[in-house]
Amino acid sequence: MAAPDTSRREYARRMNRVLDHIDAHLDAPLDLAALAELAHFSPFHFHRLFAAWMGETLGAYLQRRRLEVAAQGLTLSPDRSVLELALAVGFGSGEAFARAFKQHFGCTPSAWRAGSAARWAAYLGEQRRQLGLLPQQHRNLDQDGRATAHDDAGSFFEPPHQASELFIMDVEIKTLAPQRIAFLRYIGPYGPAITEFWYQQFTPWIEAEGLAGRPCYGIGHDDPSITPPERCRYDAAIAVGPDYQPSGAASVTELPGGLYAVAKFRGDNREIGTAWSELFREWLPASGMSCDGRPCFELYDDPDGAEEPGTGIFHCWLCIPVVKG
Structure with a gap:
C-alpha cells in the first residue's frame, strides 16, 4: 500500500493533468468519463474525488473557468464580439452565455466590458492602498524613465498613456x-x-x-x-x-x-x-x-x-x- 505522502503526490499529478487539459479545451465538450480516464480514475469515483480535491464539483469548476476566461477576453480583447468569446469557451449560444455570465458576475457581458476601465482603476487603487504607495513614491523600473516597445524588426509602438505613473517599464516584443x-x-x-x-x-x-x-x-x-x-x-x-x-x-x-x-x-x-x-x-x-x-x-x-x-x-x-x- 502506498505511503500517504506518495499517494497524495500522485493524486496531485493526476489532478493537475485534468486542470491543464480543461484550460486547453474550454471550447470543446468535456465530459466526466473522458476526464476520469485522463486522470486514471474510474468515472464512479472521479466526480467525488474532484470535488474533494478542488472544493467544488466538476460542473461548477467548468462553468467558472469558462466564464472567467470569457471575462478576461471581454476586458483584454475589445475587438472580439461577445458571441465570439462565448463560443470560444464552449457556450452554444450568446443567450446561454449572457444568462450564465449575469448569474455569476451580476452584470451582462456588455456591461462588464464597458466597466473594464473603472474596474481596473478600482483594483489598482486597492493594490496601491495596501502597499501604502503614491505614484511619486514608487521607483522606476527601467533605466531611462521611458515606456516603449519594439518588435523583432525594430519598429516602435506608441507609449501607453500616463494616467498611471507607478510602474514605467521598457516593453520589448x-x-x-x-x-x-x-x-x-x-x-x-x-x-x-x-x-x-x-x-x-x-x-x-x-x-x-x-x-x-x-x-x-x-x-x-x-x-x-x-x-x-x-x-x-x-x-x-x-x-x-x-x-x-x-x-x-x-x-x-x-x-x-x-x-x-x-x-x-x-x-x-x-x-x-x-x-x-x-x-x-x-x-x-x-x-x-x-x-x-x-x-x-x-x-x-x-x-x-x-x-x-x-x-x-x-x-x-x-x-x-x-x-x-
Missing part, C-alpha cells in the same frame, strides 16, 4: 522558444504565500533533484481580479531536458513559445502584482496588440542572481503572450 518545464502547483491567494511556497517547497525540491541554477518560471493561471483568491493557481517551474522524469508532486509540461511582450521587473514581492496590473491596464491597450490564451509568466533567467542580498529586492522578466492586431 520577443519571439520565445517553447520550453519543457517541471513544476509544482500552488492553489490559493497570490502574494506572500507564493514566496513561502517558492522557498519552502519549490527550492528544496529543485535542489534535491539536482536542477538548481537553471532558468525558473512563475506561471499565474488566473486573474486575481476575477478568480476568487482561494482558487487562483500558480506554478513554480524550472527548465528541464527531454529525458527528465518528474518525482514527488511535480508534473511536466511544455511552456508554449511564440510572440511575447517582455518587461524587466525590479522590486519586492509586494509590488509584482501591481506591476502586472499596470502592464495589462496601461501598456497592453495602447500597444496595438492583444493577449491570447497562452499563460503569462515570470522568467528568472538567472535564478542564482535574481535576489539582491540583504534587500528583499529581486528582478525577473514579466512575459505576456501577445498577437498583433
Whole structure:
C-alpha cells in the first residue's frame, strides 16, 4: 500500500493533468468519463474525488473557468464580439452565455466590458492602498524613465498613456522558444504565500533533484481580479531536458513559445502584482496588440542572481503572450 505522502503526490499529478487539459479545451465538450480516464480514475469515483480535491464539483469548476476566461477576453480583447468569446469557451449560444455570465458576475457581458476601465482603476487603487504607495513614491523600473516597445524588426509602438505613473517599464516584443518545464502547483491567494511556497517547497525540491541554477518560471493561471483568491493557481517551474522524469508532486509540461511582450521587473514581492496590473491596464491597450490564451509568466533567467542580498529586492522578466492586431 502506498505511503500517504506518495499517494497524495500522485493524486496531485493526476489532478493537475485534468486542470491543464480543461484550460486547453474550454471550447470543446468535456465530459466526466473522458476526464476520469485522463486522470486514471474510474468515472464512479472521479466526480467525488474532484470535488474533494478542488472544493467544488466538476460542473461548477467548468462553468467558472469558462466564464472567467470569457471575462478576461471581454476586458483584454475589445475587438472580439461577445458571441465570439462565448463560443470560444464552449457556450452554444450568446443567450446561454449572457444568462450564465449575469448569474455569476451580476452584470451582462456588455456591461462588464464597458466597466473594464473603472474596474481596473478600482483594483489598482486597492493594490496601491495596501502597499501604502503614491505614484511619486514608487521607483522606476527601467533605466531611462521611458515606456516603449519594439518588435523583432525594430519598429516602435506608441507609449501607453500616463494616467498611471507607478510602474514605467521598457516593453520589448520577443519571439520565445517553447520550453519543457517541471513544476509544482500552488492553489490559493497570490502574494506572500507564493514566496513561502517558492522557498519552502519549490527550492528544496529543485535542489534535491539536482536542477538548481537553471532558468525558473512563475506561471499565474488566473486573474486575481476575477478568480476568487482561494482558487487562483500558480506554478513554480524550472527548465528541464527531454529525458527528465518528474518525482514527488511535480508534473511536466511544455511552456508554449511564440510572440511575447517582455518587461524587466525590479522590486519586492509586494509590488509584482501591481506591476502586472499596470502592464495589462496601461501598456497592453495602447500597444496595438492583444493577449491570447497562452499563460503569462515570470522568467528568472538567472535564478542564482535574481535576489539582491540583504534587500528583499529581486528582478525577473514579466512575459505576456501577445498577437498583433
